Amino acid sequence: MKTLQRLWFSLTVVAIVAMTLPLESWAQRSRGGSFGGSRSGGRSYSMPRRAPSGGGSFGGRRSPYSAPRRTQQSPSTASPGSSPGSFGSAPRSSQQNTFGGSRLNSASDYTSRYGTPRRTERAVIPNASSSQPYVINRYGGMGDGFMMGYLMGSIPWYYSMPFHPAFYFSRPYTSVNPDGTTAVYPGTFQWGTLLFSIIVIGGIAFIVLVWLRNRRRQLPRASDNDWNSSSFA
């Protein structure tokens, strides 16, 4: 019982620490995208290109080999041919899209796992910087509903609260189609988030229960007023 309590408490502490870390961005970086580890070689997010002369960024002179500063393009304007990535036309899979979700290497990353969408529609997002339509892939379910919320720019505060299902779904995924349009896929259920939430909430509940139990175990002592006149503490 004692060992179980220690284990519970240690797990809770670890979970609380872990929740404070930017796990989502780490996970996206380590995956090199959102799905599957097999395409990790396609990461455009790798070591920055260095000038042949070596050395750091500071000091010396600017050499003609220095890498051009890359500006982030909005999904609607990005096209495979125009992106001078390190690996040819590979999309920037590690970057976030405008909805806070991940940008896929290709649509097949999503469809290979979740199948073909039930319905595909083109829509112009009102707040998007470009008037180019998005290709919205609908799969139904909760993730689909949340995706439409994100697309419309409606992200209520309670989406980031653990009592709301949206907390356990990732943000929509996007990928750039060959024709230059951006495909949007619904967010997926995040089991890791659910697990961490259960551990954290369970840990807090456990601490509260132990605290209450200890309080109940304390001897019923006369009211403090009675002790005001006593020399005993």
Place this chain on the structure above:
Amino acid sequence: MATFGIESNGRIEKTAIYYNGEQLAGVREVFINLDENGTFDAIVQYQDRNGQLQTKQIFLDYFDNVQTREPSFTDEEAASLRLLVVDSDGSIESTHVAINDEEQFGIVSLFIHIKSPNHTSGGLRSLFGGQKDIPERPEFVVQITYRNDDDTLSTEGIF
């Protein structure tokens, strides 16, 4: 010579401890065991001003950092209480016991054990096991044994 007094109605919540005329505070335990054969144990445990527990021999040691307080009982309240005073220099021969200002004679033994219950914190540290505090019950035993004129012994509670 030190004077140690206990004023109470028999409940620990209504018990005042006096040392040389001052009322003490933060007392955790008082243990006095005296008998005519020479047994002389008189110990007090209190929490000092720094929160440390101190254990002292009542009639021999200096009370370091002891907490004192204003007298807690008014004259009217004190009228309903009993006052036990032990005046001693640490030896049984020179010990005088008085109850409500009346000196007592023919005492065979005096036994006092008053202890307040400990209060476990139950904080986060308690989650890590270790030694569990066993809740203690308050202790309040004050007994005096007299030898009567017919050489019989009678034991009475003082409070």
